[in-house]
Amino acid sequence: MSANKKRTMFEKIWDAHVIHQEDNKPSILYIDLHLIHEVTSPQAFDGLRMHNRKVRRPDRTFATVDHNIPTTDRSKPVEDPISAKQMDTLTRNCQEFGITLADIHSPDQGIVHVIGPELGLTSPGKTIVCGDSHTSTHGAFGALAFGIGTSEVEHVLATQCLSQAKPKTMEVRVNGPLQAGVTAKDLILAIIAKFGTDFATGTVIEYTGEAIRNLSMEERMTVCNMSIEAGARAGLIAPDAVTFEYLRGRRFAPQGEAFERAVEQWKQLVTDEGADYDFRVEINADEIAPQVTWGTSPGMGANVTDAVPNPADCENENDRKATQNALSYMGLEPGTPLEEVKIDRVFIGSCTNGRIEDLRAAASIAKGYKVASHVNAMVVPGSNKVKQQAEAEGLDKIFTEAGFEWREPGCSMCLAMNPDVLQPGERCASTSNRNFEGRQGRGGRTHLVSPQMAAAAAIKGHFYDVRNWVVNK
């Protein structure tokens, strides 16, 4: 590589982490941060034991319990035997291998992709991996962050390195500002609805443009979180003053002078003017309205003001079949206005939308209203810190007075690996990121929305365009 070659930010991070390269072979990358949770780590630790290996860098490894953890009273023992076993196994593995664990009683516990940034473990320019597809969340900081499989988890534990083929790059440019009432969640849902769930397959997306630059750190995380639902390996947003201010003073971020020096380096992590991406798409932010998914993939979404699509209008036989199947699973009639679709449950939480700004946004809608009598609604903070902050601001009161349940932090009904599940046929407005068949419980029907849209749906009992919401003072 010549010294003056123009590089994208992805290439800069990649080049800085390749520690071995042979022609036409995958690269060996150094991994700066390895995050661990209870679901994808047990066999990896078994593998280490079997081969009598240690964890190479426990200081660059951090674990939490999130997927299986109950969201009810934690002073009681965990009832579900499978969940209890998963959590005990992680505790024993972390003790044996000297890894810091935010366990069920830790003030640091939370969803892995919420606590990494919160603790300042995540920072620009790092390579970050976790046995979890939504590791892409951390790319919001300009870190190259991606999900890995359990055998790779074992490899990273043992060596702090990973073999990876170099992905291609894609720019997703969002022109102009978002309309009032339209959120980062609507933006990423609209991008996936427009370009499809495979448009970025195997690439690393870099999000650029005015609407992206205007986003807060938490909103950027929402966007990068769902990169994986567009098929991408990872999503990136160039770090800027918003990023640096978010990280300043966080526990594991550099402190004092070292922080200022780090900022100078982080500022270099931008795509050089004139550098090429392999692919490019763009979208105008002012086209985007609040979104509701109607189908069984995150790309099956529409504006809340639209109607359930008619399979007969599909362009080809494959789409027609997919739409038909999705509508039949979802129990929806073509042509029904989305605002008339009644819901039974509401889930506000997850690594997509379980952070403090999400809860503030939902509370600003819910304040002074009551959840519709036929709806069961729950709010699950993404982490203990989010929960404490929300309680300090009185958000829990706003929610409980409106009739929402206020829970302990974890993945919860995002994927229903704990007791928080939909019953067959139940319809849920959910702020999570996947609406696959059975994702929130067998036969459950998931509609992906923003926190504001979820809160409005809880109160109205059906979907409602939050742009028309009358805020209770």
Ligand SMILES: CC(C)[C@H](C(=O)O)[C@@H](O)C(=O)O
């Ligand atoms: C359990 C885990 C492996 C899974 C993932 O990789 O994403 C989960 O977090 C999810 O969101 O489906």
Ligand code: SF4
């Ligand atoms: S909140 Fe949902 S998407 Fe995020 S890590 Fe947990 S299960 Fe996966």
